[in-house]
Amino acid sequence: MHSIKQLQEIIVKAVNEIDYPAQPKELYQPIAYLMSLGGKRLRPALVLMATDLFGGDVEEAISPALAIELFHNFTLMHDDIMDNAPLRRGKPTVHEKWNASVAILSGDVMFVKAYKLMIQVRPEILSGVLEVFNKTAVEVCEGQQIDMNFEVRQNVSIAEYLEMIxxxxxxxxGGALKIGALIGKANAENADLLYQFGENLGIAFQLQDDILDVYGDPEKFGKQVGGDIICNKKTYLLIKALELAKDQDAKTLELWLQQTNFDTTEKVEAVKGIYNRLNIRQIAEEAMQQHATKALQALENIDVAPENKSILLGFAEMLMAREN
Amino acid sequence: MHSIKQLQEIIVKAVNEIDYPAQPKELYQPIAYLMSLGGKRLRPALVLMATDLFGGDVEEAISPALAIELFHNFTLMHDDIMDNAPLRRGKPTVHEKWNASVAILSGDVMFVKAYKLMIQVRPEILSGVLEVFNKTAVEVCEGQQIDMNFEVRQNVSIAEYLEMIxxxxxxxxGGALKIGALIGKANAENADLLYQFGENLGIAFQLQDDILDVYGDPEKFGKQVGGDIICNKKTYLLIKALELAKDQDAKTLELWLQQTNFDTTEKVEAVKGIYNRLNIRQIAEEAMQQHATKALQALENIDVAPENKSILLGFAEMLMAREN
Incomplete structure (x- = not known):
C-alpha cells in the first residue's frame, strides 16, 4: 500500500512527464499550459488509490490516471469557453490567452489524448474500462448542459440540483475509482461499491464547495468569498433558501436576485444574513454529511481488509475538512 | 460481396436508426439535426466496403461505420464554429441555429458517442481499431489547426498544402478503410495497403474539390462556383498560381488578393483568367491523377481476388468523376 503523499507524487511526476508534440503549437501549447496550472489532481489520485486498494499494480494505473486528469482538464477548457470565464486557477483561461477556436480544437485533441492513455490498460479489461469512461464522459457533458440550462431557468428543485452535480x-x-478497481482486479460488486463511494463523495464534495463559497475563511479560500452569491449561481444554498424563505426574507432575496447594479459586499452580507436566519449552512452541511455517510457505508461494504481502506477513508476525511 | 448501392442503403438505414436520448434536448437535438442533413456517407461506406473486400461480416462493421460518420460530423460541427460558417449542406449550422456553447458541447458528446459505437468491435481487434481511430482523430485535429494557420500565413508551399489536406x-x-479491414480479418500488410489506397484517394478527392470549386458546372455543383476564389482560400490552384505567375499576372493576382471591396463575378473571372493562362487546371488534374494512380496501385497490391476489388475500384472512379 502507498500513502496519499506517495500516490500524489507519482501523479505529479507523471503529469510533468507527459510529452506533447511540438507542432502545430497552437494545438499543443494550450494543453501543456492548462495542465501546468496545477490543481489538486484528486481524480488521478483516486484511480491509483483504487488499484492499490485491491492490491493491484499502481504502475499499471498511471496511464489511465493521466487519462482521467486530461479528460477533466479537457472539460474545463471547453466549459470555460461556454461560461465565458476569464480565469482558471488564477491564470488566463485558454480562450482568453489564445482564442475560442484554439480552446475548442486543443480541447478536442486533449480528449483524444485521454483515450490514447486510457487504452493502455490490459487487453482483458479494455472493453470494461472504456465502457465506464464513455458513460462517465457522456454524463459529464449532460451535467454541464443541465447546469447551463439552470442559469436561464426560474425554478430549480433541490432534487434537480443534486442530479446535476x-x-x-x-x-x-466514481468513474476514476471504478477504472482503478478494474485495473486492480476487483470483482464487479466491489467495483460498483467503490463507484458508489466516489459518486456520493463527489456530491458531498460539491456541496462542500457551495458552503465554502459563502462560509469559507477568506484567508484560506483562495477565491473571492461570496462569488456564487454575487452572480446568482443556483447553488444548494440559494435553492434551499428560495425554498424556505417567507415574507420579508423571500421578498428581499428576490430583490437581490433581480438587482443589476449593486455593491457586492452589501449583496453578499444581505444574502448571507438571510441564509443565516434560515439555517441554510446547517441544512447544507447535513446534506453533505448524508452523502459522505453513504460514501463511507459503500466503502465499508467493500470486501477487502479494513486496513487497506484507511487511505481512502483518510482521503474522504481530508476532502470534507478542506478549506479551499 | 455487396454492391455500393446495397452498402449505402445499409448505412442510410443505420444512420436513421441511431437512437439519441431525449434529454437534455439542447445536447442531443443538434446531433440528430446535423446527422439528418445527409451528405454522401462516403466514410462509413468505406468501412463496410473494406470489411466486405476481405470477406468479413458487413453486419459487424455497421457500428464502427456509424462511429466514423459521427466522428466526421463532430469535426464538422466544431469546424463550423471555428470557421464561422453560417451554412452546412445548405442549412443553418448548429452554432447558428442554437449557439456556440451548444455546438461545442453537442460536438463533444457526439465524439463520445462515436467511441461508444467504435468499441463494439470484437474484443481481439479492439485495441488495434482504437489505435487507428485515435491516431486518425489526432491527425484530423492537426489538419484543421494547420488549415487555420494557413489563413493568416503569407506563403504556403504545395508540399505544406498537400500535407494539410x-x-x-x-x-x-484511410482510417475508415483500415478499421474495416481489421474487422474483415485482413493481415497487417493488406490493411496498410488499403490505408494507403484511402489516403491517396482522399488527397485526390480534395484536389478534385479544389478544381470543382473553380471549374465545376454551376448547374451541378450545388455551391457557388468560385467560392474559394472570392474568399482567397489557399487551395492547390491558388498556391500553384502564386508559384507560377510572373510579371503582370503576378501583380494582378496580388491585387485581387488584397482587394476588400470588389464585384465577386469580376474577381472570379479575373483570377480564373490567370489560372487558365498558367494552365493551373491541367496541373491540378495531373496532381490529382498522380494520387489516384498511387491509390489504385496500392489497391492492386492487396492480396485478395481481383474481382473483389471491383467495388472499391468503381467507388474510386465514381469519386474522381463526380461533379459535386
Whole structure:
C-alpha cells in the first residue's frame, strides 16, 4: 500500500512527464499550459488509490490516471469557453490567452489524448474500462448542459440540483475509482461499491464547495468569498433558501436576485444574513454529511481488509475538512 | 460481396436508426439535426466496403461505420464554429441555429458517442481499431489547426498544402478503410495497403474539390462556383498560381488578393483568367491523377481476388468523376 503523499507524487511526476508534440503549437501549447496550472489532481489520485486498494499494480494505473486528469482538464477548457470565464486557477483561461477556436480544437485533441492513455490498460479489461469512461464522459457533458440550462431557468428543485452535480462532478470521481478497481482486479460488486463511494463523495464534495463559497475563511479560500452569491449561481444554498424563505426574507432575496447594479459586499452580507436566519449552512452541511455517510457505508461494504481502506477513508476525511 | 448501392442503403438505414436520448434536448437535438442533413456517407461506406473486400461480416462493421460518420460530423460541427460558417449542406449550422456553447458541447458528446459505437468491435481487434481511430482523430485535429494557420500565413508551399489536406481529409478515408479491414480479418500488410489506397484517394478527392470549386458546372455543383476564389482560400490552384505567375499576372493576382471591396463575378473571372493562362487546371488534374494512380496501385497490391476489388475500384472512379 502507498500513502496519499506517495500516490500524489507519482501523479505529479507523471503529469510533468507527459510529452506533447511540438507542432502545430497552437494545438499543443494550450494543453501543456492548462495542465501546468496545477490543481489538486484528486481524480488521478483516486484511480491509483483504487488499484492499490485491491492490491493491484499502481504502475499499471498511471496511464489511465493521466487519462482521467486530461479528460477533466479537457472539460474545463471547453466549459470555460461556454461560461465565458476569464480565469482558471488564477491564470488566463485558454480562450482568453489564445482564442475560442484554439480552446475548442486543443480541447478536442486533449480528449483524444485521454483515450490514447486510457487504452493502455490490459487487453482483458479494455472493453470494461472504456465502457465506464464513455458513460462517465457522456454524463459529464449532460451535467454541464443541465447546469447551463439552470442559469436561464426560474425554478430549480433541490432534487434537480443534486442530479446535476451528480452528473457534472460526482460521476467522474466514481468513474476514476471504478477504472482503478478494474485495473486492480476487483470483482464487479466491489467495483460498483467503490463507484458508489466516489459518486456520493463527489456530491458531498460539491456541496462542500457551495458552503465554502459563502462560509469559507477568506484567508484560506483562495477565491473571492461570496462569488456564487454575487452572480446568482443556483447553488444548494440559494435553492434551499428560495425554498424556505417567507415574507420579508423571500421578498428581499428576490430583490437581490433581480438587482443589476449593486455593491457586492452589501449583496453578499444581505444574502448571507438571510441564509443565516434560515439555517441554510446547517441544512447544507447535513446534506453533505448524508452523502459522505453513504460514501463511507459503500466503502465499508467493500470486501477487502479494513486496513487497506484507511487511505481512502483518510482521503474522504481530508476532502470534507478542506478549506479551499 | 455487396454492391455500393446495397452498402449505402445499409448505412442510410443505420444512420436513421441511431437512437439519441431525449434529454437534455439542447445536447442531443443538434446531433440528430446535423446527422439528418445527409451528405454522401462516403466514410462509413468505406468501412463496410473494406470489411466486405476481405470477406468479413458487413453486419459487424455497421457500428464502427456509424462511429466514423459521427466522428466526421463532430469535426464538422466544431469546424463550423471555428470557421464561422453560417451554412452546412445548405442549412443553418448548429452554432447558428442554437449557439456556440451548444455546438461545442453537442460536438463533444457526439465524439463520445462515436467511441461508444467504435468499441463494439470484437474484443481481439479492439485495441488495434482504437489505435487507428485515435491516431486518425489526432491527425484530423492537426489538419484543421494547420488549415487555420494557413489563413493568416503569407506563403504556403504545395508540399505544406498537400500535407494539410492529407491530415484534414485523407487520413479519415484511410482510417475508415483500415478499421474495416481489421474487422474483415485482413493481415497487417493488406490493411496498410488499403490505408494507403484511402489516403491517396482522399488527397485526390480534395484536389478534385479544389478544381470543382473553380471549374465545376454551376448547374451541378450545388455551391457557388468560385467560392474559394472570392474568399482567397489557399487551395492547390491558388498556391500553384502564386508559384507560377510572373510579371503582370503576378501583380494582378496580388491585387485581387488584397482587394476588400470588389464585384465577386469580376474577381472570379479575373483570377480564373490567370489560372487558365498558367494552365493551373491541367496541373491540378495531373496532381490529382498522380494520387489516384498511387491509390489504385496500392489497391492492386492487396492480396485478395481481383474481382473483389471491383467495388472499391468503381467507388474510386465514381469519386474522381463526380461533379459535386
Amino acid at each position: 451528480r452528473l457534472k462532478t460526482a460521476v467522474l470521481l | 492529407r491530415l484534414k481529409t485523407a487520413v479519415l478515408l
